[in-house]
Amino acid sequence: MKISLSWLKEYIPVTHTVEEIANKVSLTGIESSPVKLGQGLDKLVVGHITSIKPHPDSDHLNVCMVDVGEDEDIQIVCGAPNVANGQYVIVARHGAHLPEGKRIKHGKIRGIESNGMICGLDEIGVPEKYVPEAFQNGIYLFPEAEKPGADALVLLGLTDEMVDLDITPNRADTLGMNGAAWEIGATYNEKPDIKSAELDESKVNGSVDITAEVDDEKLVPDFLLRELKNITVGESPLWMQRRLWNQNIQPVNNVIDSANYVMIEYGQPIQAYDLDKLQESNVVVRNAKSGEKFTLEDKEEKVLSHNDLIVASGSQILGLAGVAGGIDARVTADTKNILLESAVFDGASVRKSAQRHDLRGDASNRYEKGVDNGKVSEALVRAVQLVEQTGNVGSISKEIVGNKTEAKPTVIKGSISHINHLMGLELSSDEIMDIFDRLGFEAKQDGDNVTVTIPTRRYDMSIEADLVEEVIRIYGYENLKGTLPSGMETSGGYSPKREFGNKLRNTLLGQGLDEVINFALLSKAEVKDFNIKETDLTKLLHPMTEDHEYLRTSLVPGLINNVAYNQARNNNDIAIFEQARVFDRPKGEDRPNEVEYISGAVSGNIANDSWNTTSKEVDFYDVKGIVEELLSFTNAKAHFEYVATDQITNLHPGQSALITADGQRVGYIGKLHPSYQKEHNVNDAFVFELNVDELFDLNKRKVQSQAAPKYPSVSRDLAILVGKEVESGQIVNDIFNNGGKYLIDANIFDLYQGSHVKPGHKSLGYHLVFQNPNDTLTDETVEQAFDVIKESLVQKFNVEIR
Amino acid sequence: MSLNDKLKDLRKNGINEAKRAERLQELNDLRVNLLGKKGPITKALRGMKDVPAEERPEIGTLANNVKKDIQLAIEEKMSELNEQMIAKKLEEEKIDVTLPAQSRNIGTRHILKQTIEDIEEFFIGLGYRVDAGHEVEEDHYNFERLNIPKDHPARDMQDTFYLTDELLMRTQTSAQEGRDMESHDFSKGPLKVISPGVVYRRDDDDATHSHQFHQIEGLVVDKNVSMADLKGTLEALCRHVFGPNREIRFRPSYFPFTEPSVEVDVSCFNCNGQGCRICKYTGWIEVLGAGLSHPNVLEMSGIDSTVYSGIAFGLGPERFAMLKYGITDIRDFYLNDVRFLEQFKGVN
């Protein structure tokens, strides 16, 4: 809410600039920013039209002579439909600056000299929707005679300086001028002078036509009405109108304007009804019937829910409680008798109704956040007083009570020492008591204990911690010296699992893979693409878009998106990984398990053409090397194997493998299937995915140091010819099974399967290394082991030793 | 010719020959030829028997000196030739150091991870545990335990992805507070924990919003923690992240789970508080929200709020990184263009 300084001055002395006040209020209470209206506008004055005649060459233009407070009237051509002789209008003089850089200059309009412009409110900065309806399609007319030549902007409130409070939901007490004056006053140590509203008792009579009733007293703790009879409805005085349009409220007539004015003053919404349009003589606040129809003032029809609270008279719906008035009983120019309502409705109920019908507004905003139930009755009196001030009122009824809840001030008990303790300060009790006094809280001290009575306007206050906040903010956070918690020493750190994950990430970083972070919410298609475990999918109840609807079961779809995104931008050589959670939902359960995965994707060249190298495109074995290095850092007490698979739908059936640890699957590696690649616009790409949680559980190897061998090793090369279908892994396993205790290594150094070998066969070369840690190996020992190896290969795989 | 003269002659010739040599092999040959057992010096000394006995020691000394002198000449020449050879080799092996390297790239940690881990390590140094918590969380922990009951307006501020009526994608890492508080054994000392991780909001993605982003929640619960401790802790953090000369300020704010609540601004690292575009000409940049744990939050975890107090703060790594590195679009973090990623190599 914007707090006009000229209005605020009626409550407290205002001696600082709007910028200073906004800054100070931001630091002590509520985030604020300064607003200065009319910046850059000038030469806008009151003009009095002294004569008017039609433009000779136009059927809609008029030539006006206008008194602008100078010796001679000036001539202005005006096209507004509502211009007439004798009016007091806004004149933009020659050279005037208007909003959006518009400039007024004298000149000729269809041959007739025009020395300025007669303006509408929207042309000088009032947004069109807040301009009174009568002036929306024409010039603005001052309601009363003003001095020609006077500064029009000042008269219209358009040079106001305002502090715009951006309130948090707990500080709705400042959604009224009275509350704002208390808040800003406390900041500057000034108690606001707030006059309470009083009735003209001579007009109050005891008889009433209407009875009021409330169905659910919890939802409507206060519901008060007053009848006003023989009133005149007309345009409000300028002082009231300008304050309203500066609050982004459109002036309508003095009744509705008075109601709105009270809302701005007290923060208490007031509703006005035309008493004569009520169907019955009672007014009931009740829940709507499901499907019941209600027509708003702008004739839009709403179909109500049984959760909507309505104000009704018989079957006639007068309004959606706290949200909007209806068309049936609205106050119009010929209204004679009115009913004014001041009520408190349940915030949550109002919030839901306003949301349901897309009708959030000034009143519902206040109910949602709460209104001061200590001022419901007074606000109603104030509304009566304003209607009386701005029109005639014949008689006023007594207060008609549908429900009334006694406003009880909150009493908070606290202790000076505990308040200080929580702040980390050592303020004297006098200093603390003084702050309570500035805020208008009544505080009593008894030794270390304080009892603080909170005025009803501060319904956000309920506990000692609230007192702490009030004291420290008024004392000033800038005066608080920072310290560090002084309790017992603690040893911080990551969990072992997090340390393990960090280690795995580092092995991939070390191998040149960039780390990425992707979204965990995927489309339906994506989430199915690599759901290798075929876990139940987890879907959001109300997704925003189809792109982010399901919880991922694999990190690979995200990585593929990244490869595609990069390759579309000519970043063709990509090596990336991600470590994050996937969501694995056990059958029949609502809650998915969150499992840490580490996954990578590599595509393009791993070496590029250069002056001394030739390029090399990534292949399966490059990526397998990355994975092997990662696995070697798991410190796993397990044997890892790569088991060929053609069961992973979106991987190449001849270039993919499950990765197992002692036979248990912990991940997979493979080339993307050509059709999947094509569909996702990526070049040849290899991916891997490993379950970090499972690898962590294998992280059990105890390392017992062994001295580096002192005796030399002996090597033998083995060349064999074998059927194509035999995997190298089988050969190596067999070599180790038969190589004896001194065989320490068996590396493949050659693979050939071309025209120089028997059809259906391949030639393999292995380099075997033998070592005895305790002695020099003899040729004889090595030769014996070598023979056993060869013999077994011949028997098992029918190899030909070459 | 006397033996004496013969030896002197041999010395003269030997030294000259050594000086004339052009290759190491010649010098080796010379040594063998002149100084070897079959060489002329040895041969000449066979004539010693003709020398009178009293002259023999003199001749012996001379013969040794001749050998030494020739040896020295050969060695000198050898080292000269060696030096020449090395110089030549060095000249031949000269390369163009401006040619491009054989690259051996190490990958780049994602800038958000770098930002998060920098902050984690700062707090670990102050004795905080790191507890990542759950991304799928119960309404109970994400809202109710944070003093945000079902109809609380604060739920509007955080539009939530629900999985069921009771399960949701956590909207804030504060969701971990309740779990940390209820499981902590206060007899073992204060609770000091940070909870970093991913959170989710029902938001449209644009330059400043993302339906997925990160937060780091910090929480200390002990018998003696105060607003002053909160200020000192966050002052140290902001100086660690944004530079040693930074100041912070607190502004009152509202969060349901802290009372008092504050927004924390850091003095602008770009203009040192003078006012610039980054700080919107205020000299201050809003970086996080914080406060004292609301007594209800402590009590719901079975902690006596008259004895214990807590400080809690929450910050956004995306915001920190955007401020620090001038990133203008939050979506860049999740598009993973490698040119974007790799510019942050080694910044933290």
Ligand SMILES: [Zn+2]
């Ligand atoms: Zn700045």
